[in-house]
Amino acid sequence: MIGASARRVWGLIYRHLCLYRRSWPRLVELAYWPILQMCIWGFTARFFTSRAVGSEHSSGLVMAATALLAGVLLWEVAIRSQMGVAISFLEEIWSRNLAHVFISPLRPWELILGLIGVAFLRVAAGVVPAILVAYLLYAFNLFTLGPVLVLFFANLMIMGWAVALGVVSLILRHGAGAEALAWSLLFGLTPLSAVFYPVSALPVWLQPISRAIPATHVFEGMRAVLLHGHVAWGQMGWAIGLNAVWLTLAGLLFASQFHAARIRGALITIGE
Amino acid sequence: MDAIRVEALTKRYGTTQAVGGISFRVRPGQTVGLLGGNGAGKSTTIAMLLAILVPTSGQIEILGHDMARDRFRALKRMNFSSPYIALPGRLTVRENLRVYGHLYSVRHTDRRIAELTEELTLGDFLDRPAGELSAGQKTRVALAKSLINRPEVLLLDEPTASLDPDTGDMVRSWLERYRRASGCSMLLASHNMAEVERLCDHVLMLQKGRIVDEGSPEALRGRYDRDTMEDVFLDIARGRGHGAQTQMTAETQS
Numbered sequence: 105m106i107g108a109s110a111r112r113v114w115g116l117i118y119r120h121l122c123l124y125r126r127s128w129p130r131l132v133e134l135a136y137w138p139i140l141q142m143c144i145w146g147f148t149a150r151f152f153t154s155r156a157v158g159s160e161h162s163s164g165l166v167m168a169a170t171a172l173l174a175g176v177l178l179w180e181v182a183i184r185s186q187m188g189v190a191i192s193f194l195e196e197i198w199s200r201n202l203a204h205v206f207i208s209p210l211r212p213w214e215l216i217l218g219l220i221g222v223a224f225l226r227v228a229a230g231v232v233p234a235i236l237v238a239y240l241l242y243a244f245n246l247f248t249l250g251p252v253l254v255l256f257f258a259n260l261m262i263m264g265w266a267v268a269l270g271v272v273s274l275i276l277r278h279g280a281g282a283e284a285l286a287w288s289l290l291f292g293l294t295p296l297s298a299v300f301y302p303v304s305a306l307p308v309w310l311q312p313i314s315r316a317i318p319a320t321h322v323f324e325g326m327r328a329v330l331l332h333g334h335v336a337w338g339q340m341g342w343a344i345g346l347n348a349v350w351l352t353l354a355g356l357l358f359a360s361q362f363h364a365a366r367i368r369g370a371l372i373t374i375g376e
Numbered sequence: 377m378d379a380i381r382v383e384a385l386t387k388r389y390g391t392t393q394a395v396g397g398i399s400f401r402v403r404p405g406q407t408v409g410l411l412g413g414n415g416a417g418k419s420t421t422i423a424m425l426l427a428i429l430v431p432t433s434g435q436i437e438i439l440g441h442d443m444a445r446d447r448f449r450a451l452k453r454m455n456f457s458s459p460y461i462a463l464p465g466r467l468t469v470r471e472n473l474r475v476y477g478h479l480y481s482v483r484h485t486d487r488r489i490a491e492l493t494e495e496l497t498l499g500d501f502l503d504r505p506a507g508e509l510s511a512g513q514k515t516r517v518a519l520a521k522s523l524i525n526r527p528e529v530l531l532l533d534e535p536t537a538s539l540d541p542d543t544g545d546m547v548r549s550w551l552e553r554y555r556r557a558s559g560c561s562m563l564l565a566s567h568n569m570a571e572v573e574r575l576c577d578h579v580l581m582l583q584k585g586r587i588v589d590e591g592s593p594e595a596l597r598g599r600y601d602r603d604t605m606e607d608v609f610l611d612i613a614r615g616r617g618h619g620a621q622t623q624m625t626a627e628t629q630s
Contacts, residue, residue: 107481108481111478112478112479112481114478115474115475115477115478116475116479118471118474118475118478119464119467119471119475122466122467122471123464123466123467126466126467126505127466195464199462199463199464199466200461200462201461201462201463201464203428203461204456204461204463205479206428207426207427207428207451207455207456208451208476208479208480209451209452209479209480209481210479363430366427366429366430367429368389369389369420369423369428369429371428371429372423372428372429
């Protein structure tokens with residue numbers, strides 16, 4: 105039973121691996137945006153820190169630049185994770201293959217696992233080159249954050265999955281008209297996620313909204329490691345707890361929209 | 377046990393009734409045709425049998441499994457072919473068949489692909505992207521995909537649409553051979569009357585979501601006093617032959 109289930113999940117992952125193996129532009133595109141972001145923010149940070157050399161604010165600016173680079177890299181993990189799930193689902197719509205997938209014995213949760221597997225590989229293909237660029241161009245080593253980096257990565261990926269499930273649910277509900285959300289939804293959360301600045305920089309009335317986002321606690325935790333040299337386990341606890349809540353809600357939303365799509369016949373007509 | 381058992385199947389979209397309380401059975405090894413004009417409810421019926429569309433009411437049992445509660449057990453023993461649903465065009469034929477081999481948990485997938493390649497003569501384009509194939513080649517690939525799991529129940533939606541006569545005949549011959557060899561039950565939706573006459577033991581005539589007549593092709597031709605199923609189809613589509621239906625109903629009741 106588990107073996108059959110694993111094979112179905114692998115079947116979906118294999119389908120997407122074949123797609124990437126056959127298309128170098130797709131592979132390049134995976135790494136293109138993370139590297140571009142790293143270049144833009146890396147050179148910006150270098151510019152400001154070079155201007156501050158010798159001044160009394162020098163060490164503070166260097167620390168801020170380090171936090172900025174770490175933030176850019178870690179935020180890419182969440183964005184690539186979300187896009188990995190949502191765009192892989194869209195690939196099935198674009199190739200008009202969705203009906204074949206849903207009349208196979210593939211369970212909806214196996215579909216999600218398969219998409220998550222593809223997203224994991226997309227994150228690796230997108231973020232690892234950007235980490236290398238950060239090291240080569242700016243001598244910034246993300247791994248100096250220590251073993252807690254694994255928790256940062258995991259929480260940001262899980263948040264990406266939750267947002268992607270919301271996007272997929274909206275696509276099931278509204279069809280191809282909701283496609284653009286696959287690229288834009290998580291970008292919209294950037295100002296509230298404390299990626300580049302602490303929550304305290306936000307207006308007081310926005311701070312509770314910001315604290316409801318798991319990424320906020322990851323980035324506050326990241327700054328705690330970089331600035332104070334200790335792991336803020338409380339922030340990690342919040343990130344894990346919020347992820348559990350959001351992922352559960354997103355799963356329930358997906359299940360309800362999937363069932364509604366089966367009632368409306370949307371699984372046959374979606375993308376037309 | 378019937379291969380397919382459908383009871384009072386209904387599908388409504390708001391106030392529009394797409395399928396109105398149809399009941400039918402497909403016995404093991406039998407091929408049943410689903411005939412009707414555009415909008416008669418053929419595709420909706422097939423979509424409900426495949427569990428991709430939830431009925432408003434009624435019951436579907438396939439190979440003894442209630443599709444409302446236990447659809448995945450049935451889905452792994454059945455399959456579907458339609459020229460209107462594509463396979464990923466950037467994947468080669470072999471890759472596509474491997475994907476579906478995995479999705480249907482087929483043992484020795486590559487061996488099964490080799491068998492289908494020989495039987496459906498896919499060898500010349502097995503490693504070409506599916507999107508670059510001709511209509512006839514795509515239909516053969518779609519058929520190979522639908523047979524990857526050696527289905528006990530096969531649903532076919534116009535399997536020879538857009539094929540030249542030679543390729544169409546090859547596909548029909550292959551379906552006949554497969555049914556003889558495997559004892560597979562088939563439900564065939566088609567506009568090709570010659571195909572229906574050749575392949576089907578029993579025909580369901582659908583109109584506006586209801587079964588308006590049924591029987592073997594010979595019985596239907598005799599009942600409407602027509603030489604071809606095409607003329608029978610036209611009689612029913614244009615509202616002729618009502619007396620024949622009444623007679624049939626009386627015969628059935630007696």
